[in-house]
Amino acid sequence: MSERTLGRVRVGVPWVRTRLRSAPGAAAALAVLVAVTAFLAAALPLAVDRYGDAGLRRSMEVAGPGRTTVQLYASRPDGVVPLETWEEQLREDAVRGPYAKLFALPGRSLPLDPDQSSYGVRTTRRLAAPEPYLSRPDGIAPQFHLVAPSGLAGHSRLREGRLPKAPDGVTASTTEVEAAVTAETARKLNIEVGSVLHVPGVERAPLVVRVTGVVEPRAPRQAYWSTDPVLRGPSLMTVPGDPSRSVFWVGALLLPPDAAPALLGTGGLPERYWMLALEVSALHGYDLPRLTSAVASLEAGPLLQRARAVAAPTVEAETSLDEVFAEYTGLRSVIGPLVAVAAFGTGTVAAVVLLMAGGLAADRRRAELTLLRARGASLRGLTGRLLAETAVVAVPAAALGLAAARLTVDGGRSSYAVAAAGAVALLASVALPLRAVAAHRAVRVHAARDDLASARPSRRRTVAELTLLTLAAGAVVALRTRGAPNGEGASGDGLVSPAPVLVGVVAALVLVRLYPLPLRGLARPAGRLRGVVGPLSLARAGRTSGSAVLPLLALLTALTTAAFGGSVLAGVADARDRAAVLAVGADARVEGxxxxxxxxxxxxxxxxxxxxxxxxxxxxxxxxxxxxxxxxxxxxxxxxxxxxxxxxxxxxxxxxxxxxxxxxxxxxxxxxxxxxxxxxxxxxxxxxxxxxxxxxxxxxxxxxxxxxxxxxxxxxxxxxxxxxxxxxxxxxxxxxxxxxxxxxxxxxxARVQLRTEQFARYVDSPLQSGAERVYTAAVAAGAGYAVLALLLTLLRAAPERAALLARLRTMGLTRAQGRRLLVLESLPQALLAAAGGTATAWAAIRLLSPGIDLTAVAVSSSASPAGRAALRTDPVSLLVPALAVVAVTVGIAAAQAWWTGRRGSVRELRAGDAR
Structure with missing residues (x-):
């Protein structure tokens, strides 16, 4: 390849194809790493959206249609509308007329269910029926709401008789109408087909209501029947002010729509109503601001004014949707920052691992890239070729990971998943070129030593580190001062999510600066030791590359995230168990x-x-x-x-x-x-x-x-x-x-309660269980990336270590001494990461605990029988990951020494095998 060709910016296909054929293993490893990382990155927002949607829908189901349906109603203005005009407004055509426009008012802001929405006329006062055959629990006559709903035939099955019909020309003076009752109303109130009820009239004879049919609701728990549960079945009411607390039945008589004008002859004060039921399956947690705004507008805003212009000036709105949304928002606002902590920490570790993979590739090809630069390759041309050969692997791998995430996790916003996978592909593509540009900006033949113990950081690096340290420390201090014991301060603060990473940055910079000091102090005394392994391993540890911030940051962040996540999960479990014990009083309770x-x-x-x-x-x-x-x-x-x-x-x-x-x-x-x-x-x-x-x-x-x-x-x-x-x-x-x-x-x-059942009952929202699963997966992924970072760090030095052992074996170093050498050489860095990770995790937990309230995550409400569930340090989560880092480091070093000792070149070079 000529120097002129190397100097061009245009990237040629032969270069990329040649590089992929010459190193298929490295390309395959990069593809797997990118695919897995893109899968996790894309799956996270999809999973968060999915459990957020499920949590909102569960909140709607628990609240019930009585709280979640928007009811618009219009009463008769006193002394304004003549009786004849009001009769016309109560007829079916007049009530149905504005329904379509009212239904279309929210548009896409509030998804409505046309099948469960309805309209009609109903009495606002209960009317007593004196018939002696009706059920009277305490000798009090039952009372009824007279309702003329739309779509009764489509929402019910006829069990007995026939559906009611309205006589021609119904007015306020009509003396008899037909009605239907539900099977539950008929059973509890002793009503059957042919029963006649007399409803008191106003300045006229009672209105005769003849029951012609008994119907069975098709979907009794949905909005049509359950927005006003009296439609579905009667309920017992207590007589107000009665010391003996006597009860009576309250039920509903279902009239045909055109019979509504007859209600004007009673004292029921009829009103028109339009029930707008929400399409629960179309609700999304991320749309909550838009949903809340639409509900507020319908209750007392522009949409209500438009409804009055469409239907009547007296239209009012009633719903508890805003309360349901507020309850869901409160739970999500507490859970969200906790999940973000794990996601941010795991994402940081993954990004560091991708950068380390690029750095490892650049170090392995240092001689090749140095030679190309020495032969006249331009920095832009070299960067373009390296970008092309990584992008041709990273982009398809990221697309594959994105596709796997979409297949694995249903629902969610695709835009966020695409953005996350794209960010992974971009970072993986630029890691190698950026590392090469930084290392080969100047043309050189020999690289200077980069020993950690002897290297003196440049002023530029010192200024950059001090700037980063100042920003991180300032953010940590700001977070600490904003935390509130009730969880309202830090929970919504954007600093909660990156807090462990900020603490890790501070710890990594400080530890990298302090690490050479004990090595320098021990180097001279170790030289006077009798054995060769101790001084040599210490000297080797001191010759570790000075650019150790990234591996240390990855390990510290992973350990902090794992310890923080373990403490959160342990705290949630402890809070639930404590609340369950307080609620039951023992392991089980038998009570009568x-x-x-x-x-x-x-x-x-x-x-x-x-x-x-x-x-x-x-x-x-x-x-x-x-x-x-x-x-x-x-x-x-x-x-x-x-x-x-x-x-x-x-x-x-x-x-x-x-x-x-x-x-x-x-x-x-x-x-x-x-x-x-x-x-x-x-x-x-x-x-x-x-x-x-x-x-x-x-x-x-x-x-x-x-x-x-x-x-x-x-x-x-x-x-x-x-x-x-x-x-x-x-x-x-x-x-x-x-x-x-x-x-x-x-x-x-007696009734039996168990502590284990009460424990499980506290997890009643998919928002809780989904957040816990995402948190556990994020912590596990962070631990996996930490192990990968450790492997990349050791692989970076593997060729040089193999060559060292081969040379030392020619001088009589035994296999056992070689294993001890590599293990002791790796221990200082492993101990540094373990001790630093433990201290960093402890500091992050202590930092965040005043502003983290786990009560809502534990028991799905802001109040718990056990009081506030605070974040506390979990010793197992704090120590086990740190010890695992040391164990993995020692195991990898021992395995490398064993494998190197079995290679043929070592056997040929060794001078003896004195064991």
Missing amino acids: MQPLPSGLAERVRRAPGVRDVTAVSVSYDGMPPGGRLTVPVAGVDPAGYAALSRHTDIGAFDPEVLKASGAGALPALASPEVADRYGTRPFRVRLEDGSDITVRIVEVRERTPVLAGLDFLVVDRSGLPDGPGRPTTLLVTGDRPDAGALREAAGGA
Whole structure:
């Protein structure tokens, strides 16, 4: 190849083809690295979008159509519209007229479901029906809403009779209409086909409603039937202000749409309504700002004004969507930064590994590139050729990784995945050219030594490091000062995500500067040692390349991310377990509303996995003096209950202080609120059966296992009367008690709760479980890249180490000494990375803990029975990755020494094999 050809910028195909054929293994390794990295980079935003969408849809499902449907309604203006005009506005054509325009108002901002949306006319006041055959739980006549909905035939199946029909020319003076009822309404209210109900009229005779059909809802839990659940079935209501809390039924009578004007003759105050149901499957978590804006506009904004212009000036909107969105946003705002920490750390490690791969390739081809530059190759021409030969491998590999990510992870925004895979391809393509440009900017034949212990960094590097150190330290200080104990400060701060990387940058720069100092200090004393392996390994460690910032940064970031992630996952698990223990009070709980049958405690004790059973009697309505506030009173066996309290770490106490003496007031364990209210003087408490006991508070505890509320009294059960002293609750301890056996033993007499089931119940949002899976995958990927970074670091020095061992074997170095030499040579860097990574991870956790609240991740709400779940250092997550780095380093060094010792060239060069 001529010098003129090398000087051109245009890249020729023969160069690329020749390079790929000459080093197919290196090209294949780069392709695999890029493909895997692109897959992970593209899968991350897709996975985040997927669990975000699933979390939003789950929030919508939990909230139910009653909160998530937008209801527009228009009442009759008082004294403005004549009766005849209002009759015309209630007819089906008049109600259906604006529906299409109202449905189209939100456009793409708020996806609506045309199948579940509806319109119609309904009464706003309940109307009593005096028929004696109707069900009356407490002798009170049931009340009804009269509703004329659209699409009744399409949303129901006819079980009996026929659908109702409207007579011709229905007006406010119409005396009789037809209606249908749902099967549930008919069953609970004793209605059948042919039943006649008389609804009170206003200044006229009652409106006669004849039931012509019984229908079964096709989708009873969806918006058409469940936005107003009374359409689906009746419910029991309590009479307001009734001391005896009497109840009555409230149901719905379904009229044909054209019969709506007849409702004007009743006192039901009819109104038109349009229900806009959301298409839950079309909602996306990343669209939440747009969705929230659209809902606010419909509630009290431009869209509401347009709705009034379309339908009527009196149109109002009602929905709880804004509250549902706010609850979801609160959970996501807490979980998002935690996931971003793992993603940012893993992404940094992956980027460093790609740069290291490019640096390794440049070092392996140093002689070739030096020769090309010496023969006249221009820097631009050389850069173009190197870029072409890496891009022709990296771009297809990144495309393959992107395609695999799209096939593996459904949903999500493709643009973010394409951008992430493209960034990987770009970084992989430019890593080798940039490294070559930096190393061969000046034409030289021999490269100067780059020993870490003897090299003196240039002023330019010093200035760059100081600038980077200042920026990183400033960002860390800013993050520390902005953190808030309630999690509101740092959680939304953009500095949370790169915080471990910033700490890693500071640690890497500091450690690289400090690393030569002990080597220089030990070099001279080591020279006086008798053996050759120790001084030689120390000298070899000091000749490590001075450009060790990237490998050290990769290891520190990976160790910090792994330790931080492990601490987060361990903290979440601990918070859930603690909340579950506080909610149940033991490993399992068997509780009845009435005293438990005799012998139940023994049957429960024989169940598999049960170690001990503590019987407790609970009187929830104990009445201390004053008669205004009730206090739950628990009767316990002091010894057994004290052991349970120690086992669960909930309000442990000395059993001796609670034992009843047989005379005087019963010693009592009380909550702080009860102790503040009644002090230490004896006072009487009336129990639920009317009996009285006298208690005296002797101990105060924040919590107690059997009662989770703020107020409680715990006394010796032997001092209670026979009735209140009978056990109502069994608290079970053991190694994973068998749920089936416990429920079989309890039968129908009691309800069984298990701590493990309560633990699983706290993960009720895909936002939590998805974030945990992404976090675990990110930490695992970061650990894999850390091992790869370690391998690349050792591979970089592998040829030189092999040559060294070959020469030393000719001088009599044994295989065992060769293994020790390589292991001892690698240990300083491994120990530096392990110690630095442990310290960096500890510092990052301490830095972020004031601003990180794990409560929402643990229990899917901002409040937990165990209180705030803070981020704490997990010793296992802190030490295991660091020890793994040392173990992998030693293992690779020993394997390299073993493999080098088996090569034929070594056997030919060695002078002897004195073992």
